[in-house]
Amino acid sequence: MQNSNITMPQLNDINTTFRRYVGIFLNYWWVFLILPAILGIGTYFYSSSQDTMYEATSTLLVEQRRTGGVAGVSDFTLSEDLARMYMKQILSTPFISRVVEEPDVKYNVDELKLMLTADAHINPPTLDVIIRNSDKTEAADVANKIAATFINYTVELRLAEIAKIQTAALSQGLPNVQELVASNFTTLDSLSLLEPAAPPKSPAFPRTKRNTAIGVMLGFLLATFLSVLLSSITSTIKDVENIYNQFGVPTLGNIFRWGSQNDQNEVLTHTDPSSPYSEAFRHIRANFQFATANKQPPLFLITSPGPGEGKSTIISNLGASLAQNGKKVIILDADLRKPTIHRRFNLKKREPGLSTFLSDKDLTPSEIIMNPGIPNLDIIPSGPVPPNPSELLGTERMKNLCNDLHSKLNYDYVLLDSPPILVVADGSVLASIATAGILIVDGFSTKIGSLQSAVNTLNGTAIETLGIIVNKLKNSRFSYGYRYPYYYNYYYYQSYYQYNEAGEKTEKQEKRSTKSTIKKLFRWSK
Incomplete structure (x- = not known):
């Protein structure tokens, strides 16, 4: 017996696929609301604007026997074939012209053709004469009139055929003409009215409810x-x-x-360690330390595919979080073109800095290292913007500085804030120095193609890409890819830290509770 158990990887794939499509539905819920509504309402009004038509059906029973005895299987087969032939005959112009000749028929041939349809059934062999008309009584009357006329029409045709046979036999001098005629009479087609048409109780067209349902489904x-x-x-x-x-x-x-923009510009892991963002960085810190274990020297590049994705924000908070964990950390602002690290930590100046050190061989590392007031965390600001950033970052002096920070100054982590790796060559130059790299992406705007190119670029520099940190996720219950282990902890921690050790609500939370709740609810609804 074949084992039909589903493995865990298969379950994970099924779960991921399911969540992806559910997420698409939730992210584009407005599409699923608008399109079915538009098509449903449109088909409703279109159907309602159509003329009301009633459909009346008169049913004829078709029988043919080759002998006068009990009907056999071959007789049923002949009857089925005959029913199909009658279906075509009743729609023919000669018959409809015959109906129009009746004194109480007020329609011409073209009008009757538009009103009349027929349907043949084989078990039992029957023929439905169907008339559509805006007047339900008129529809039933016309259906019955056509059914009665067709019965007479087929008998007349058969009698005319027998008369021709009789005339031909007499002209040929054949004997027993009366017996030949009698045998033809016994094989006359038996066409009878099985069920006359009655005025329908409800219109057949337009089918407003059905059409509306179809419109909604198509939507x-x-x-x-x-x-x-x-x-x-x-x-x-x-x-x-x-x-x-x-x-x-x-x-x-x-x-x-x-x-807010202020939250993004602050080092919240230092200024507000009880915030949900600080808890998120503690989660990232744990993963980062696990991923960088035994990576020597501990020199790590932090970059992004493009500008504005939050790499300086991430590296500042990650560095502060590592320092809070008792690690000695230094951040180098190696983005010599658009430096921002000094502003994150409220440093009054960025000189002397990295570019100064790389240009002046008389400077020592201790002369450019600044402390932002956070224990275990130091900063090397960028210095003045040089005319040749890539050349300075690629010098041997830069490599020696990075190695000395670990080997001589005993920093546990050396974090390089790099320019976007797809924008300028500086990132690739720094990647050749670093032990491993981390990519920061904007969960709202980074394109998949950009991330793939950034991964390929880092891989091309022969350093390991440790992982990806996704920034600026939409914290909405309608998103499908943004759930992770500490998702709910955001709110548990926020509620927990609203109270001090005495069990009283803190002044900061007391002032912000109502206002911040309204703002968050508004953001979640986006």
Whole structure:
């Protein structure tokens, strides 16, 4: 017996696929609301504007016997064939012209052709005469009139055929003409009225309810297609859980979209260690320390595919979080083109800095190292913007500085804040110095193609890409890729830290509780 058990990887794939499509539905819920509504309402009003038509059916029973005895199997077969022949005959112009000749028929041939349809059934052999008319009584009357006329019409045709046979036999001098005629009479087709048409109780057209339901269903199908198409076109990092499968690089952690620009510019792991963001960075710190274990020298490049994705924010908070854990950390602002690290830590100046040290061989590392007031954390600011950043970063003096910070000054972690790796060559130059790299991506705007190019670029520099940190995730219950182990802890920690040791609500939370709750609810609804 074949084992039909599903393995855990298969279950994970099923779960990921299920969540992806559920996420598409939830992210584009407005498409699933609007399109079915538009098509449903449209088909409703279109159907309602059509003329009401009633459908009346008169049913004829078709029988043919080759002998006068009990009907056999061959007789039923002949009757079925005859019913199909009658279906074509009743719709023919000669017969309809015959109906029009009747004194109480007020329609011409073309009008009757538009009203009349026929349907043959084989078990039992029957023929339905169907009339559509805006007047239900008129529809039934016309159906019955046509059925009665057709019965007479077929008898007349058969009698005319027998008369021709009789005339031909007499002209040929054949004997027993009366017996030949009698045998033909016994094989006359038996066509009788099985069920006369009655005025229908409800109109057959338009079928407003059915058409509206079909319109809504088509709307859902179109919404599904459009949602999948939109999801593919936007091609941003929406499914965090699938990053490893897609790029071969693990996710070290995720940060929800920042509440304000001030929050993003601050080192919240230092200024507000009880905030949900600080807890998120502690999660990232744990993954980072696990991923960098036994990586020597501990020189790590922090970069991003493009500008504005939050790498300086991430490296500042990660550095502060590592320092809080008792590690000696130094951050080098190696983004010599657009330096921001000094502003994150409220340093009054960025000179002398890295560019100064690389240009002046008389300077020592201790002369450019600054402390931002955080224990175990030091900063080397960028210094003045040089005319040749790539050349300075690629010098032997830069390599020696990075190695000395660990080997001589005993820093546990040396973090390099690099320019975007796809924008300028500086990132690739720094990658040749670092032991491993980490990519920061914007969960709202980074394109999949950009992330793939950044991963390929880092891999091309022969350093290991430790992982990806996804920044600015949409913290909405409608997103499908943004759930991770500490998702709910954001709210547990926030509630927990609203109270001091005495069990009283803190002044900060007392002032912000109502206002911040309203703001968060508004952000979650986006």
